[in-house]
Amino acid sequence: MTLSRRTLLSASATAALTAFFGSGRVFAEAADVAKVIEAYTDGTEAGEGGPLTLTTPEIAENGNSVPVSVLVESPMTEDDHVESVILLAEGNPLPEVATFNFTPMSGEAKASTRMRLAQTQNVVALAKLSNGEIYKASNNVKVTIGGCGG
Numbered sequence: 001m002t003l004s005r006r007t008l009l010s011a012s013a014t015a016a017l018t019a020f021f022g023s024g025r026v027f028a029e030a031a032d033v034a035k036v037i038e039a040y041t042d043g044t045e046a047g048e049g050g051p052l053t054l055t056t057p058e059i060a061e062n063g064n065s066v067p068v069s070v071l072v073e074s075p076m077t078e079d080d081h082v083e084s085v086i087l088l089a090e091g092n093p094l095p096e097v098a099t100f101n102f103t104p105m106s107g108e109a110k111a112s113t114r115m116r117l118a119q120t121q122n123v124v125a126l127a128k129l130s131n132g133e134i135y136k137a138s139n140n141v142k143v144t145i146g147g148c149g150g
Contacts (some may be wrong), residue, residue, distance in 0.1 A: 027118060028095040032098035033088060036096050040086050040126055046136035052085075054125040054137040060117060063143035070100070072127045072135070082109035083128045091121030117143050 037046075051073035060066040072082045081104045087097040101112040109127070117123070124138040 012149055027091050028045060029149055030090075033095045033124070034091050036086075036088060037124075037126065040128070041134045044132065044134045046126060046134040048135070049137055050133075050135040052125060052135040052137045054123065054126045054139055054141070056123050056139040056141050058139075059142045059144060061144050063117040063119070065114045066117050066123075066141060066143075067112065067114050068123060070110070070125050070137075071129070072109035072129075074109050074129065076102070076104050076107060076109065078104050079130070081106075081130045083130055085109065085111065085125055085127045087113070087115065088124040089117055089121060090124065091119045092117065117141060 010018045053071045053073075055071075055093045057066065068087060070085050070087070074080065074082045076082070082110060084102065084126065085100045087099075088095045089097050097115045098113055100109075102109045115123075120140070120142045121137045122140050127135045129135070
């Protein structure tokens with residue numbers, strides 16, 4: 001049996017789409033978010049807030065580009081610094097949005113980005129410090145359609 005290039009490409013595309021959409025799930029579930037948090041914290045209990053500040057808009061008129069920034073107050077010395085910060089969006093298809101890695105040479109643990117939010121949801125930030133402490137902050141962002149509610 002000889003496969004044409006067109007048949008092979010069509011079969012490959014069908015297989016890829018089935019693998020991607022086959023589960024029928026569009027958004028992450030609480031268990032998916034918990035798995036990412038468990039992997040990141042390695043079972044360490046996260047303290048609320050602490051030196052971690054998460055800044056998001058309360059209402060995002062356009063979910064395609066939502067500004068998000070994180071700041072972790074730290075001396076950023078060799079013995080006491082922020083190792084990383086992870087951003088999660090609980091209602092997106094894949095909850096893990098970004099990970100920022102820091103070293104003492106970073107000077108400060110501060111980062112900003114824009115993320116796409118599929119719907120009104122919680123945005124969560126987790127910060128891992130060099131002493132093993134983990135801090136968590138979350139904000140609810142209401143995503144509206146053209147500013148008309150959502």
